[in-house]
Amino acid sequence: MLPPEFPPLPALTRAECEFVDSYLEVVDLLGRINPARSTHTYGALRAAQALVGRAAALKDALALMHARGESEVHAATLAEALRVLDGERRAGRVTMPPPIPSS
Template identity: 50%
Template sequence: MYPEGPKIPALTEAESKVVDAYLAVLKRLSGVNPTQTTGTYTALRAAQALVAETRELRDALSLMFERQEKEIHVRTMEHALRSLDGDRFLPRLGPPEGGAPSDGS
């Protein structure tokens, strides 16, 4: 038996793509955060990937619109993001708690 994970709400195919693409954008954006990375190469690669991930998000939202899914059901999407552990990116999107160590600047 496999352990039962969190219940993900029923989503349309387009909504599912939006959630997946949004999580991918958050992941890449956290990799670009200059307070969370130490190397320009790593941040550059994350920024390059962010462009592609953002296009995927745009395409997913366009698909929703084309399919006449004109409303975003906020509570359902929030539940889906939380079920997929989207909160794990929040601490990496802003400055670190307590400030960053002094780097002499």
């Protein structure tokens, strides 16, 4: 039996791919740092240290897009790519968890 087939990614430039990939890496790291969700300081510290490099990669991807004349962000297309790459779940770790009902 074959694994389920994922929807195809929309057509993106290389710089847009780097933008989306770097953005999701930053989101993943922020989710690991989130004080409302993290459980250990060491893991959060390592994520915070890695965040610096990933934020620089995100900046570089945007600078490359700008330098190539890609002056507009095609939000609908990039949002579709983020959804295909499980961006909603990944971004959900950055938000506050639901409150625990009091007894």
